[in-house]
Amino acid sequence: MDMSSDESFLTRTRGRRSLQALEAMLDAGSPALREAQISKTLRRKSAVTAVNVQKSLQLLDESVSSAGNRSLRTPGGSVNISSYVPKLLAPGNKFDVSSRMGIVARKTPKKDGSFHRSMQEESMSSPFRNLSGMAPVIEMEGDEVTTTNVGLLLEEDPGVSSSKDLYMDFLQCLRDHPSEGELFTLVEGYEKLCQDQVVLLKKLVRHASRQEEKFTRTFNVLQQLSDEECTWKLIKNLFKDRQETAMKEEFMMDEMKEEPTVVQGVHQSDARIANDLLDKDQSVREAQVVVDWLESSAQDNWEYFSENIKFFSDRAVGYENAKHRLQTRSSGLPIGADRSLITELDPDAPIRQNKLLDDLDKEDEDRLLQYIFVCIRAGQLEKAQKMCIDCGQAWRAATLEGWRLFHDPNYEGLGPECQRTPVEGNPNRDIWKLVCWNMTQDPKVNVYEKAIYSALSGNLRGMLPVCKSWVDYVWAYFRVLVDMRVEEEIRLKTTIGRGLESLPGQYYEKNLNARVVFREIEANETMQKEANALYHVIQKYIILEDITGLLDILHEKMSHGGPELSLHTLRFMAHFVLFLRKVGQHSQEDICNLIIERYVEELIKNKQYSLLAHYVSKLPASAQVHWYAQFLEGITTKEDRARYLDLAEEAGLDVAAITKRVVENIRSKSQVDFSSLQDTQASVDTHISE
Known part of the structure; x- marks a missing residue:
């Protein structure tokens, strides 16, 4: 097998393995013992597997060369014994479990929010x-x-x-x-x-x-x-x-075991009721986790949009061009053709007067509304409010506060020196939500403005017209799901001293849960193609906590026709099933093993030989021997064999059984007379039995 494509192995591993170990493998002298920190045989099941690998190398040399050309056979006594050094369990490391307890764990830097x-x-x-x-x-x-x-x-x-x-x-x-x-x-x-x-x-x-x-x-x-x-x-x-x-x-x-006593008449704020719901109801909490995940993932689009959006106004003045036009008219200067433009500058003027904004003001307004929605989609409401203020629409920034849940911490106690703490949220949130719903019924309102207030008031119909992708749809549905469950809980347990305003019947027309959400999205013809994309299917089953169904889907994608899975996709699948094992989800181990085997097979095809041993070690013992022996059959040089046997021992593989299988495979595939190799086979059998 041509090993030229794998020559970069030594370069990539130079930073992780000690120079002493490399010299011990390459020098022609006596074998050098590895340093204690380099040894990884702590993971080996038994010290019985510490075999005489030099003998295995010699046997492999003999079997490979015999199957081909005897003139190329490596003399038995010329095996470079320093090319492979078996690792023995270093004293002092036997009971060292600090790495497994995470005492000196090296933390992965968290993703920067920006x-x-x-x-x-x-x-x-x-x-x-x-x-x-x-x-x-x-x-x-x-x-x-x-x-x-x-x-x-x-x-x-x-x-x-x-x-x-x-x-x-x-x-x-x-x-x-x-x-x-x-x-x-x-x-x-x-x-x-x-x-x-x-x-x-x-x-x-x-x-x-x-x-x-x-x-x-x-x-x-x-x-x-x-x-x-x-x-x-x-x-x-x-x-x-x-x-x-x-x-x-x-x-x-x-x-x-005992139900907590409920004290009647005790004040409960909207925020406290919602927090208690999230604490006790896992389905609602997970729905909020999905919303947070989708908003975090959308920050890339928000950054790109914020970099490229431009406003004609460079001052914090609302309707700047209309203001300039009215000032020009009041001074008696000519202003050109007078269209049906607004003559007042308050926010409701365009709708109340049924007149138009100046063209540049209208473009600014449309861009601002689109920017606000993109901010909300990415969970960046404060950024949207800041932009409103910068554009002279502080009133709009204030309207974006109306969705916040009311909470008065002073009911729970005063601060130091009996100081009162400021209240939070909107005590008239029900009225604000009703106004938002009514506004979305007005055909004169910009579609993005409808989507903005719909997202904050739980109006699914108002959001969907601006949702362009599968993830947008999932975000809109799950945001409404959480809003509905919180609203129901508040109306059930509120201690407010007045009756709450009734929301429109459309608010309650859908009894949403996670499965209903995905069913409705998949029924949408425009979303069906995206819904069937592999990673979206994976995300769906993870959200539904249906790991069995997910593994069945992955097995189907891997086994049957359709687009060929890329090596990156197989890498993800292999690491995902290894993750499932760590969290204790051991169902359908046969499928998990098939996924890892497929990844191993593709690594061999793509000549990623240095990675094989670790992943092969995650397979059952029989599969370990099968796959590593199959790989080693094509390794013809002494140095490469030593390297990969070294990695096999590091990963805890049975080097003796693998060596025997390689010899057997080569004998079964060759057409030459193997009678002269009977002594070799007997030697292998005797050595393994030892």
């Missing part, structure tokens, strides 16, 4: 970053033309070239966080690796064309990694909440 800052101000790692992916080695600033990105642009396939190290980065991240206490730090690491790669690819394609053939796959890789980043974020948020809920329920089981 995507714009990471794109324009922060440095990012190039494809030649360190293999852990946690810190950059070579940095690229902004959109500067550098040796790295110019070199990638000249590649035949820039997207594939720039992301080829991601497979090793994921493996290194997995090795860096082995304990269960680091589970969600591990997922954050996966998310961060995808995020860094997405930032790099966006720089590469910023001025590229989708029609240019060499960038077609680059755009596809960018979309895949962007979807994967979002999926890891969802996995982190939802599984963390579910794990914390399970631990809390188990811990509080005895304490919750």
Whole structure:
């Protein structure tokens, strides 16, 4: 097998493995013992597997050369014994479990909330970053033309070239966080690796064309990694909440046997009622987690939109052009053709007078409304309010406060020196919501203005006309789901001293839950194609907590026809099933093993040989021997065999059984007379029995 494509292995691992160990493998002298910190045999099941690997190498040499050309056979006594050094359990490490307890865990940096800052101000790692992916080695600033990105642009396939190290980065991240206490730090690491790669690819394609053939796959890789980043974020948020809920329920089981006493007449604010609902109702809390996830994922679009949107007015004055026109008219100067434009400057003037805004004011108004909705979609309401104030519409910023739940902390006690604490939220929130619903019925109101107040008042019909994608639809539905459940709880438990205003019947026409949401979205013809996209299907089943159904879908995608799964997709699937094992979801292990086997198979096809041992070690014992032996059959050079047997022992594989299987496979496939190799086979059998 041609090993030229894997020559970069030593370069990529030089930063992680000691020079002493490499010298011990390459020197022709006596074998050198590995340092204690390099040994990884702590993970091995038994010291019985510490076999004489030099003998295995010799046997492999003999069997391979015999099956081909005897003149090329390696003499039995000429095996370079220093090319492979078996690792023995270092004394002192036997009971060292600090790494598994997470005492010295290396934390993955959290994603910066500002995507714009990471794109324009922060440095990012190039494809030649360190293999852990946690810190950059070579940095690229902004959109500067550098040796790295110019070199990638000249590649035949820039997207594939720039992301080829991601497979090793994921493996290194997995090795860096082995304990269960680091589970969600591990997922954050996966998310961060995808995020860094997405930032790099966006720089590469910023001025590229989708029609240019060499960038077609680059755009596809960018979309895949962007979807994967979002999926890891969802996995982190939802599984963390579910794990914390399970631990809390188990811990509080005895304490919750008696129902808490409810004191009648005690004041309960809207905010307190809503918080109690989120604490006790897992379905509502998870729906809010989904909303937060979708808003966080939309921040990239918000940053891009905020960078490119421009307003004609550069001063904090509302309707600046109309004001200038009216001032000009009052001074007696000619103003040209007088259309039916507003003659007053209050916010309601266009509707009340049934007149038009100045063209430039209208464009500013439309852009501002679109910007506000994009901000709300990305969970950036404060940014929207600031822009309203900057554009001279402080009144609009105030109207965006009406949705907040009322809370008076003074009922729970006064502050130091009996000081009163300011109240929060809107005590007339029910009236505000009713006004918002009525406004959305007016055909004169801008569609984005309707969507803004619909998002804040739980009006699904008002939001959907501006929703363009599957994720937008999911966000709109889940936001309404949470709003309805909170509203029902408030109206059931409120202690307010007045009757609440009734909301329109349309507010209650849908009895939403997570399954109903996805069913309705999939029934929408415009959304069906996006709804069936692989990562959207994965996200759907994760939200529904249907892991069994998800594994069935992944198995179907992998086994039957349809578009071929990319190596990046298989990488995600393999790491996802390994994550499921860590969180204790061991159902359908046969499918999980098939997914890992498929990833191993594709790694072999793509000549990612240095990654194989770790993933093969996650398979059952028989599959470990099968896949690693099948791989080693094509390894013909002594140095490569030593390297991959070294990695096999590090991963805890049964080197003796693998060696035997390789010899057997080569004998069964060869047409030459193997009678002369009977002694060799007997030697292997005797050695393994020992």
